[in-house]
Amino acid sequence: MEAAAGGAGLTKWQAAALSAVAGWVWAASLFGLTRRTRALVQPWVNRRVQAETPAIVRFQRTHHRLLDNFFSVLSCVVSVPFYTGFLPLLFWSGHSKLARQMTLLMAFCDYLGNSVKDAVSAPRPSSPPVRRVTATEDEKENAMEYGLPSSHALNTVCLMGYLLHYVLTYGPHDSVMVATGLCLAILLVTLVGLGRIYLGMHSLTDVIAGIGFGIVILAFWLAVHDHVDAFVVSGQNVTTFWASLSLLLCFAYPKPEFPTPSFEYHTAFNGVAFGIVYGVQQTYFHFHNPDVPLIFSPQLPLLAFVGRVLVGIPTILVVKFCSKALSRWLLPVMCSTLGIPIVSSCYVPALKISEKSKDKSDAKQGGYLQKVFSLFPQKAYDVDTGIRFVQYASLAWSVVDLRCFVHSSNEEVLTCEILLNEDRDHHEL
Structure with a gap:
């Protein structure tokens, strides 16, 4: 066990991690890092979105009511409200480790993806001339956010990738099942990406950026998820550390050019992550261990x-x-x-x-x-x-x-x- 550091009883690495986040907040504010990053990246993204607008309009000429309904439903299936309903079912079905890992991963994706969106503050494709389909209230709120990266593409890569990893790790499988799982995951990511362009919500650059960020985040999460889970279920000062981290993450967020719902989503998932961690800490040995x-x-x-x-x-x-x-x-x-x-x-x-x-x-x-x-x-x-x-x-x-x-x-x-x-x-x- 590491020696406690500070009055809160935090270990050395916990105090160092929180100090690093607080230092980042201070440095970003002092040196205007968000403004500098936006000045470098936003003009390039704007040019790319404008250049791709004619291609999006041509792609949307194939529109049909069935395609509108299909891609709208597909967007709902990989949206935040869907996972909000799906994850409790995972907990109650006994798959607690998968549920808490997917919840924490989604909170991580939401924070990083929305931070990049608001830091860059790049617009979505202009409507008109692009035809924007917002069939649900959730899509109407999504349309109020900035464009790059596509959150739907990013979340699909991470959550489908982690779900596939979990099934292949803890269930029986062979080479055929691995190939089938990979094909299904790639197909879903492709359809989601095409759907975001077809619905007029994103440009190709937004979707590619979402997939790219998703691959990087997924690779990082697969490297650390066992350590994160071990800390959540049996670590030292978990609640104190996570509460402090949650508070800092409310400040470690870039200010966009104009207000968007992105910070509200981040705050909600920040709270969800803390609630999950605190709850698992309370009842792990009774209701969330591998023997349930x-x-x-x-x-x-x-x-x-x-x-x-x-x-x-x-x-x-x-x-x-x-x-x-x-x-x-x-x-x-x-x-x-x-x-x-x-x-x-x-x-x-x-x-x-x-x-x-x-x-x-x-x-x-x-x-x-x-x-x-x-x-x-x-x-x-x-x-x-x-x-x-x-x-x-x-x-x-x-x-x-x-x-x-x-x-x-x-x-x-x-x-x-x-x-x-x-x-x-x-x-x-």
Whole structure:
């Protein structure tokens, strides 16, 4: 064991990692790294997108209602809402390691991909002349983000690649299964990439950048995922370290030219990652170790799994609603008590940004913490970020930690069924 470093009880490597992230935030702000990077990369990307626009228009001449529906559905299948619903099912089906690794990988992809998007701030193909198909509310929000790289392409490469790696590592396979899996993964990535261009959401440069970033991130994750998982399930000071890292990642994010939903997505997945880690820490040996029953096994038949879903989904929705309501009331009170200057862009009407409230905030005198915050360039902090983080951290925690209630309920049902069967057999004898 390494010696503890600091009052928080962090190990040396944890303190060094957090210091490196904090140093990066300070250096990026001091030297304007986002602005310098944007000045170098954005003009080139803009030229590429403009040059590819006529080709996109020609490609879209093949449009048909069936193709519109096919690529729209395919985009939904590899979108954030889909994985938000799919990952809890993985946890409840007993595949906890796969579920937590895919969740953390998706949070990692979301952070890096959206950071690059907002750092470069390159536009999507102009519409018109490009025909943009936004069949869902999720797609309409995606259209408000910047273009490079394509998040759909990046996420598909990483998550399909990791899923294939997991299946081939922990399941029986031969050369035919490996070749089939690779072909299916490549086919899905290709279709997703073509779909993003066909729907008018991205240029070819955006898609290629998404695939390239995805390959690099996947290779890195495959090199470290075992170490990450070992740390999450049995490491030292996991909750303290991850909470500190989550806080820093809210600041270690580039400021775009114009506001986009990308930071909101990052905050949500940042909270989800923390909730998953905290929940696994609490109940690993009971509900997330390698010996837990898998779906379709005698210990977890399909009926018991359906019971988990029927109890689990309403539970996590209630937790999400209650945590949002509680944090909307509690966080402003805490910040006011500590003298931290805050505003709200959406969740707290009384704190919405206005010239009057801005003048009032600047004129208000506070304690030591407010004087410390006055040294930073940002004069007030959006409390919605904290509310969103708490909301999604609670949601993820309920998926992982409240499974004990669902598990116990199902065990009671199974026990009753066994006792009834035994009683019936006794009477027949």
